[in-house]
Structure formats: structure tokens, C-alpha cells
Amino acid sequence: MAKISVPTLEHLKNAYTVTSQATQVTPLLESAALARQTGAARVFVKPESLQWAGSFKVRGAHWRLKQLSPQEAKRGVVAYSSGNFAQGLAAAGQSLGIPVTIVMPIDAPVAKRDATAGYGAAVVLTDHGERAREEVASERARQIAAEQGLTLLHPFDDPEVVAGQAGAGLEALDQLAAKGASADMLFCAVGGGGLIGGVSLAFHYLSPQTRVIGVEPEGFNGMGTSLAHGEIETMPLAANSICDGLMARAPGQAPFAAVRAAGVCGLTVTDASVRRAMKIAFERMKLVLEPSGAASLAALMEGGLDVSGKTILVVATGGNVSLDDFIRHIADT
Known part of the structure; x- marks a missing residue:
């Protein structure tokens, strides 16, 4: 296997300089209630929601689209996604005038x-049956790319996507500093690993004392298993999870290289x-x-x-999430 490049701090900062012109600064919220409940000294939540x-997906999507040549941008791109990268890429494509096709599991x-269609993307649905849904969707995306001459983008296994997602971490570091704080521990969800790849690198370079924990649903802990x-x-097919955006069975090579580093x-x-x-x-x-x-x-x-006595991010x-699904989930608690 060829060695995967890990973005440098300069690379991350260059990406954030570009993406920050097209994204919102999401707040850094402190919760005294969560600190009391967990025993932590301080708890901060960064709602990329x-x-x-x-x-957060629009960060990496925008940066990746900015790397296209003029000819590639004119023809358009295709990617597969269960939803959040789909929406992020569609929104980024709409703002940059780049045609986007998204393959989504049915x-x-x-x-x-x-929402993806609402941002102007063409949506193609795939029925995966008993197969892993990302495998079927990725096959269809590759087929569309070949047939239509579109640039195939991966939702997370791309060093440029990792670099773009790092903006969430760089932003959080600035916000923590403004509050006179630094994180002892950082909790970040993992699907294929694009976000935690970028965020963990940002903290690795600028706050190396911070312990970064990658969080996965039971049965879909490909990153944790791979790190161990x-x-x-690749994890065996699991029954399901309500965390539909975190159901990748294995991390991407680019994110894995980043989180290992x-x-x-x-x-x-x-x-x-x-x-x-x-x-x-x-x-x-x-929230x-x-x-x-x-x-x-x-x-x-x-x-x-x-987490006793620690500062947590x-x-x-x-x-x-739809209102009906949100109500159903919290009613089950």
C-alpha cells in the first residue's frame, strides 16, 4: 500500500482560510449543567449541527471542490453518501456553481x-439488499462517474477532505483560547473518519496535551478496532444503528493515517x-x-x-433529523 500523506498544519490553515469564507463560525457553548453531571471542571460543546x-460536512466538501480544475468543475462531480456529506457537497456545489450528483442508499x-435535492443535487437511490449499503452506493457512483465523465469524490477517504474538516478543530481551538481554556479531552464521532482525522490533527499540532477520543456506534467501530x-x-455486517451517518464498516486510509499520527x-x-x-x-x-x-x-x-476535574470538548x-424521528428517539429514553 502506498504511503498516505498526512496534511501539515500549514495545509490545514490554508484550507481553513478558504473554507471560512463560505462557512459559519459555529459557537462554542459551555454547559455548567453537564459539568456538574459528569464531574468535569468545564464542558464545552461545539454544535456543528x-x-x-x-x-460539519460542508467544510471538507467546499475545500475539495476548490481543488477541481476548471474543466472538472464544469463537468461536475458525483459522490455517495447516506446524507450529511450529500447535503454538504450539494450546498457547496450550489454556492460554487458546480453540478453535483449524489448516490444515496434507499x-x-x-x-x-x-434536503440534498433541495440544494440542487441530482439524487440517485440504490437498493443494497443484504449487502453493505456503502459498497452498493459506491459502485453506482463509480459507474456514473465513468458514464458521464464526472469527477468521483469520496465522502471521507481523501486527504483534502480531511484537511477541510480540520476547520472545525482550528475554530474550536481559537474559541477555547478566547475563553481562557484548553481541552484535556475531546470527544468526536467517527463514521469513515474525515472529521476526526482533521480535528485530531489540528489538536495534535496545536494542543498535543489533549486526549482525543473517537466515538463509534456498537458494531460499527471500524476505526477503534483498526487503531487497536x-x-x-473491516467490521462484519452489523444489524443496524440509529446513527445512520456513522455506519461505515471501515475507516478510510487518509483518515486512518491522520488519527494514527x-x-x-x-x-x-x-x-x-x-x-x-x-x-x-x-x-x-x-440543541x-x-x-x-x-x-x-x-x-x-x-x-x-x-473526566473528573478535566476540561472537556x-x-x-x-x-x-426530522421532527418525527427526533420525537420518536427521545420518547424511547
């Missing part, structure tokens, strides 16, 4: 499907703990989080790690 298109949330064994491993460790959460975290976020912080977006908070609240990754 308030970013354009409802998640069981992706309808709210995410509709020192090489990428940054010394990330893995942790899993149950669907029940995620539901409780969604309710806590709503009641304590007035509406989708299940994938609440996984990192679930790890803080119920992950079993000792939680990246809440997304809020793309």
Missing part, C-alpha cells in the same frame, strides 16, 4: 434525501445512550441533534471514562 447544511433518512490492531480492518483512541456507544444524549442536549442546551451528532455527547455522559457533528 448549526453549520450550513446542518453538519434507506437513507427521507429528510436528508429531500495497527491496520485498517494524532494518537486517537476509540470508544463505542449504544443506541440507548445516544437517545439519552439527544434528550440531554435538547433539555440542557436547547436538536441527530443520533450521529449526539454520539460524542453520549460517550461523555455514559462512556465510562474518568464535545464536537456535536450534525442536526439533520
Whole structure:
């Protein structure tokens, strides 16, 4: 396997200089209630759910699209996604005038499907049957790219996507400094690893004392397993998870190289703990989080790690959930 390049700090900063012109600065919220409940000294939550298109994904998508040649941009791009990268890429493409086609599993949330189309993307649905849904969707995306001459983009396994997602970490570091704080521990959800790849590198370079914990749903802990064994491993097909955005069976090579360099460790959460975290976020912080977006908070609240006296940063990754689904999830707690 060819050696995967890990973006440098200069690379991350260059990407953020560009993407910050097209994204919102999401707030850094401090919660005394969560600090009391967990025993932490301070707890900060960065709600990327308030970013354009409802998640952090627009950061990496915008930076990746800016790397296209004029000819590639004119022809357009195709990618596969269960929802959040779909919306982020569609929104970025709309703002840059680049045609976007998204291949989505047929069981992706309808709210995410509709939002993606609402940003002007062409949506193609795939029925995966008993196969892993990302495998079927990625095959169809490759087929469309070949047939239509589109540039195929990967939702997370791309060093440029990793570099673009790092903006969330660089932004959080500036916000923590402004509050006279530094994080002892950082909780961040993991699907394929694009976000934690970028965020962990930002902290690795600028706050190396921060312990970064990658949070995955039970049965979909490909990153944690791969880190433990020192090489990428693919998880067996699991039944399901309410965290539809975190159901990758293996991390991408580019994110894995980044998190290994940054010394990330893995942790899993149950669907029940995620539901409780969604309710806590709503009641304590007035945040509406989708299940994938609440996984990192679930790890803080119920992950079993000792956070006593520590300053904690939680990246809440997304809020793309329908009202009906949100009510159903929190009613199950």
C-alpha cells in the first residue's frame, strides 16, 4: 500500500482560510449543567449541527471542490453518501456553481434525501439488499462517474477532505483560547473518519496535551478496532444503528493515517445512550441533534471514562433529523 500523506498544519490553515469564507463560525457553548453531571471542571460543546447544511460536512466538501480544475468543475462531480456529506457537497456545489450528483442508499433518512435535492443535487437511490449499503452506493457512483465523465469524490477517504474538516478543530481551538481554556479531552464521532482525522490533527499540532477520543456506534467501530490492531480492518455486517451517518464498516486510509499520527483512541456507544444524549442536549442546551451528532455527547455522559476535574470538548457533528424521528428517539429514553 502506498504511503498516505498526512496534511501539515500549514495545509490545514490554508484550507481553513478558504473554507471560512463560505462557512459559519459555529459557537462554542459551555454547559455548567453537564459539568456538574459528569464531574468535569468545564464542558464545552461545539454544535456543528448549526453549520450550513446542518453538519460539519460542508467544510471538507467546499475545500475539495476548490481543488477541481476548471474543466472538472464544469463537468461536475458525483459522490455517495447516506446524507450529511450529500447535503454538504450539494450546498457547496450550489454556492460554487458546480453540478453535483449524489448516490444515496434507499434507506437513507427521507429528510436528508429531500434536503440534498433541495440544494440542487441530482439524487440517485440504490437498493443494497443484504449487502453493505456503502459498497452498493459506491459502485453506482463509480459507474456514473465513468458514464458521464464526472469527477468521483469520496465522502471521507481523501486527504483534502480531511484537511477541510480540520476547520472545525482550528475554530474550536481559537474559541477555547478566547475563553481562557484548553481541552484535556475531546470527544468526536467517527463514521469513515474525515472529521476526526482533521480535528485530531489540528489538536495534535496545536494542543498535543489533549486526549482525543473517537466515538463509534456498537458494531460499527471500524476505526477503534483498526487503531487497536495497527491496520485498517473491516467490521462484519452489523444489524443496524440509529446513527445512520456513522455506519461505515471501515475507516478510510487518509483518515486512518491522520488519527494514527494524532494518537486517537476509540470508544463505542449504544443506541440507548445516544437517545439519552439527544434528550440531554435538547433539555440542557436547547440543541436538536441527530443520533450521529449526539454520539460524542453520549460517550461523555455514559462512556465510562474518568473526566473528573478535566476540561472537556464535545464536537456535536450534525442536526439533520426530522421532527418525527427526533420525537420518536427521545420518547424511547
